[in-house]
Amino acid sequence: MLKTTLARIAHPVERILDRVFLRQAPTNVVIDPYLGYATEDEILLRGRVLTSLRRTTPSPQASWWVNLRQMAGLFLTREVAERTVCCGDHSAVTDDEGYFTLHVPRGDARPGWFSADVSVDGGDPVTLEALVASSAAPFMVISDIDDTVLHTGAYSLLRNLWTSLTGNALTREIFPDAVALMKGFEALDAPIYFVSSSPWNLHYFLLRIFDRHDLPKGPMFLRDLGISKTQFISGTHGDHKGAAIDALLAANPALPAVLVGDTGQHDPKVYLAATERHPGRIARVILREPGKGADRRDLARIAQMETLGVRVDHGPDYTDVSPELVRLAS
Template sequence: MAYTWPILVNMRSPREDFEAANKRLTAQDIVAPEPTAADDMATVPIPARTAVTTFDAASKRERLEVKPPLIRFMRRTITNGFGIWSKASCMVVRRLGWYPRVEPYVGYGTGDYSRLICRTVYAPEHSQSGALSRGIRGMLAIPASRTHVQASIDGVPLNTVQVGVSEVYDKVDRSRDLGGEYAISDSSGYLDLVAEHRLSPGIHRVTYSVNRRKPVGANLYTIPASAKVGIISDVDDTIMITQAPVIWKAAWNLLFLDPKKKASVPGMSVLFARIADLFPDAPFFYLSTSPWNVESSIRHFITDHGFPEGPLLLRDLDPRPKTFVPSGPQHKLEFAEQLMADFPDMKFILVGDDGQKDPTTYATIARRYPGRVLAIAIRQLSPKETPGLASVAGLTSTQPMPVTDVPVFTGTTGSNILKTMLPYLKAHM
């Protein structure tokens, strides 16, 4: 019998969802398992629910049915073509003996709940998750849809709970020998869960298991309640030079450039380090329109160039039947709104660049959430980083600065921004 995941239409806070989840768990008589010889004490499974993000639900303006007929036709053609390619490629790699593997992504959460994201893809037997590779290899990854995944936090298993109008519980599949409840990845292999679990502030470990593979893990950053300031930063041309406005250069840097040769924007790691010194509890969220396929490359870049580690919130570029591919600004707006809801008492510093639409996107966030944005930092691109005749003439073709009541600090390097932004932040601690 097939089991389906419900779509949550009304966005509720995680706390409200978990109150409903706990009632359902109680009604289902879920109790702690009997301790074994290997256990010092019994553990109660952690209730978890699927989250609705741009993976499977876009805003009304982004949905396919509101687009003009020609656009609908073109997008449906692309989506159907992608579906055919996906099915054909799955058949080929299965014949080659490949089977599902989990690509774990860094999670985040509060003391009450955690956000966990991973993806299941087909891979050869001896392949490794999270290995540093060129972007093109990640972009050609073949999703392993509808794969059973078991997850745990610090060794405590997750018990999948569906919350919504239609609640369906997956039965334990004994044939897979996972030893507990499992979650199922979506049609593109993504699994986005919110788990209820009281954790101490700091870094915890999330482990994912699939059949025939060794468990793989990722860090889970639990944000302390005392953290009153958070940083949301773009990646491309904000901390990492990609020349995103110039399409062919961006494609080369993203797909073919040796990851070890990616260059950092001068002074930005110093700026971030000074902000981290100023706000020791502040979490850093890297919100980018780059695809999840290159997550490992960006993750290694952040570590190698001395930026504060933190969750990456990237974009799914696989076309979906109802939403196609979320636009860059819409992706950033929706994830920023999610962070605003996850941390209602936190103010944010927004960091981006003027090469695409960060200024207008951040101004929109500031207007929608008055009093929640502490400052905006915009890195200004040089003429060489801009497309077309503008670069030849020594001019820039970038976005105008945001019109907002929130102070905006600009500069071509992190050092330029640091000189004016740091005194303001010190005065408003």
């Protein structure tokens, strides 16, 4: 209720400021491409229309101050609303924050990565990609990012902010055991999706980190930190992650899900709720225990999931989980 009220106040203020400081409508616009995904009937191509793309130029020797300035620059974007984005005969209109989702019929698209050319207002096309999961896959993987695959310190607000804002794509650390785990999933042809409370502004930044560490590529579900008519910033971490899990389970009704996360940002609570909402769909939960480890409430939620018939692996790392992947698929 409070966020809705704030949104109703802040949204018109933001629009007035746009009119005052950005009087002319932008003539040159670009598409910031996001990795999409598929349902049984459609392929969802996703992206955002901006006046320009914001990218960093990382260096291993860069100071924390240089990294901070570059990271801050990723958020200095001008979004372009009410622009028409087309893929062949299919079109979508960008929302207040420039986001769009193009719904393209799946047709006979084969499992794997689907690509299509997309343009905004008839301009030069940009290639967007979407993951088409096979109904014959043993399961799908829905994984958190912070302190699950990417070392962040999200369980401590100050540590999280310092790590996130003062590192760059060449210095951020990926957990080697997470790479091994995800590669194990990939070897079993399981589609992998990533969910994070990080903003969409970091999509390309995260892709660079993942690629550098040879993590399997997967669609990301990040958060909108903008202001719309009904939204001030966005929902809670749990709301966002829960909604992404619901969407992916609906998109892949034939596949059970393996949920991967950590105990530092309420993942046990979120995953327990998903298990209760979707009986029989959650095949397994795998949790890292960063910092001081799982607290009493997390352990109670883990016990509840196990009572519901879900196997939960939890510990300081994923080292002992990888050999069990084949057993899960059988």
